[in-house]
Amino acid sequence: MEDFIYEKDANGIVTVTMDMQGQNANTMNARFEPGMRAICDRLEAEEGLAGVIFASAKPTFFAGGDLNDILATETADEATFAHVEANKAVYRRLEKLPVPVVSAINGAALGGGYELCLACNHRIVVTDPRAVVGLPEVTLGLLPGAGGVVRLTAKLGLEKALPFLLEGKQVRPDAALAAGLVDEIVADRDQLVPAAKAWIRANPDSHTQPWDQKGFRYPGGDAVHPRIRQTAIMAPAMLYKKTRGLLPAPEKILDIAVTSMKMNFDAALRMETRRFIGLMASKEAKAAISTFFFGTQAVKSGKVRPEGDRWQAGSAAVLGAGMMGSGIAYAHAKRGLPTQLKDTDMANAERGKGYSERLCDKALSRGRLDEAGKAALLDRITPTTGNAAAGSIDIVIEAVFEDIGLKEKVIADTWPMLAQDGIYGSNTSTLPISILAEACPDPTRFIGLHFFSPVDRMKVVEIIVGDKTSEETLRKAYDYVQQIGYMPIVVNDARGFFTSRVFGTFMDEGCQLLSDGMAPAAIERAAWLAGMPVGPLQVFDEVSLILSQKVRKTHEALDQRLGVDSKFGAHNTATSRITDAMIDMGRGGRQYGGGFYDYDAEGGRTLWDGLGQFARGNSEVSLRDAIDRILYRQAIETLRCMDEGVLNTEVEANLGGIFAIGFPAHTGGAIQFIRGEGIEAFAARARELAAEYGDRFAVPDSIYDRLRDDKAQAA
Structure with a gap:
């Protein structure tokens, strides 16, 4: 008693x-x-x-x-x-x-x-x-x-x-x-x-x-x-x-x-x-409990955080006032972190602050903010075209275009504003942090901080650890992400890191299905039935085909510069074949007037009737196969990230996949999906898909060994 x-x-x-x-x-x-x-x-x-x-x-x-x-x-x-x-x-x-x-x-x-x-x-x-x-x-x-x-x-x-x-x-x-x-x-x-x-x-x-x-x-x-x-x-x-x-x-x-x-x-x-x-x-209950309760608890409690005293930034600078930089500045200001929003043009910097004002007005209209709160939030954002005083900023976030030359120049130019114990983060989605760190006087204080768009709704940050990033910098970055109310997912440096790599396979599998002769509407339907928030063809339009092409060409140029063959996106063969042709036809995505979809003046969309030309055959792909291909492709790439050491824990693989990529929540994340299916059953189905559709589904049996070890389930 x-x-x-x-x-x-x-x-x-x-x-x-x-x-x-x-x-x-x-x-x-x-x-x-x-x-x-x-x-x-x-x-x-x-x-x-x-x-x-x-x-x-x-x-x-x-x-x-x-x-x-x-x-x-x-x-x-x-x-x-x-x-x-x-x-x-x-x-x-x-x-x-x-x-x-x-x-x-x-x-x-x-x-x-x-x-x-x-x-x-x-x-x-x-x-x-x-x-x-x-x-x-x-x-x-x-x-x-x-x-x-x-x-x-x-x-x-x-x-x-x-x-x-x-x-x-x-x-x-x-x-x-x-x-x-x-x-x-x-x-x-x-x-x-x-x-x-x-x-x-x-x-x-x-x-x-x-x-x-x-x-x-x-x-x-x-x-x-x-x-x-x-x-x-x-x-x-x-x-x-x-x-x-x-x-x-x-x-x-x-x-x-x-x-x-x-x-x-x-x-x-x-x-x-x-x-x-x-x-x-049920596997759904085990998935939800493992990921959304114990997994989230592990991240929030610091179970996957490096040991050390808690750190808090008192000042910040965001470089680049585009959609991403403006969103990061808003995230800072909302949580009380004063931020300088820097752009090469003052009008752009002011427009970047205007983005926060629009979000405040929306919150006002819904009763979630008052005028005093709006004024206080906006006062924390200072548009500027110049650097802050030397040694005055606790954390600098570089959020300029995904161009390695531009990023290297900006990093070198703005490093002096960083405080002696401050850290510098690059909001890159695919470029290797270890290479960008070469532009820093002190690469131990440089780290990747990959936000997702739109920043105000996507409450997760992929933290990328470079070869020379110190444990102290990682700890500070982790604390900073939690300070602004976001979920930190820590990964190690590699081309595309974790999220961009896996997300690329989702979009490519949509193109692979199109290439196999599946009707475009059926492809989008299969993704919906699988539990993805948006179909792969629509995602391509929203992200833009041109941006995807630029990322690929950036890595090709980086390979030439380094004299290596990174094989980045090597399995994404349908993406390059179809989207390059579409771009040549003037179909670069939604912001360019149309891509996989046509758009009317009211914002409505219909699938472009010219997509049939990209089918190489007229094979009958069942809805069941299409759903499995969409899910298995992402799960297998996540497995590869685990095997290569890009991902450190299953917890971060599952949560990162759901909150950053949109992997179906009912599965509990990609690795939990494999466990829910049963490791042996998943492996057998993957072999079937590889035999029918190609070696992008082929996984060496040794990669499953880590999952077979029950100890690997611990964060």
């Missing part, structure tokens, strides 16, 4: 304080159900019991299920069913007590923690933005399995419950009160238990849950109500449009919520259990 502190006052009110030993948060670990069962036994036998309060001795209230246990679940068997049912049974016993039960929510109450609150008669939360409540299981590929779907639907009604169930929102106190997720707010933690006791004394008979009362009606209408029936009919189509059928959890949640309104409450709880245990063993 060390996990639960049981205290009864003179008025017969018992306060149960949860304090799971040996861990930072209360969770549904192996000791939870036996401990709660003992608490229920004691409460049911307690003489003179007037009420019950659940409180927490941790900074948070209750964090929900133990995700390590869920990851370890291999099959949905009878033992798993019995375990989940036992956890739910204690909640059902609580709401059957003949006295009021109150939850005193001192911090985050999420998942199983909020499900405990739902089993209580009254919910009181402290006014603290960290005291969020909600059912975020859907974001982890799961559903609320301790009665959350059934109870929230009964409490709020179907229409109001679905957004919280299907989106997994974590709601702050004021919004939670307005939505009906909690019933009362107090100003500080010390008031929680006294307020709970006061409510119990004032409401001694409020111990029967609404759904256990005779004549209960669902808020907003029962299952036969016309509006509810319409919601139930329309919701699946809307859900499919959002998830593309790739995520089983939302579909199961919707099914449970709708069906629970037509059946006995306890039967609905059992149905919820059956759906839940099926998801526990």
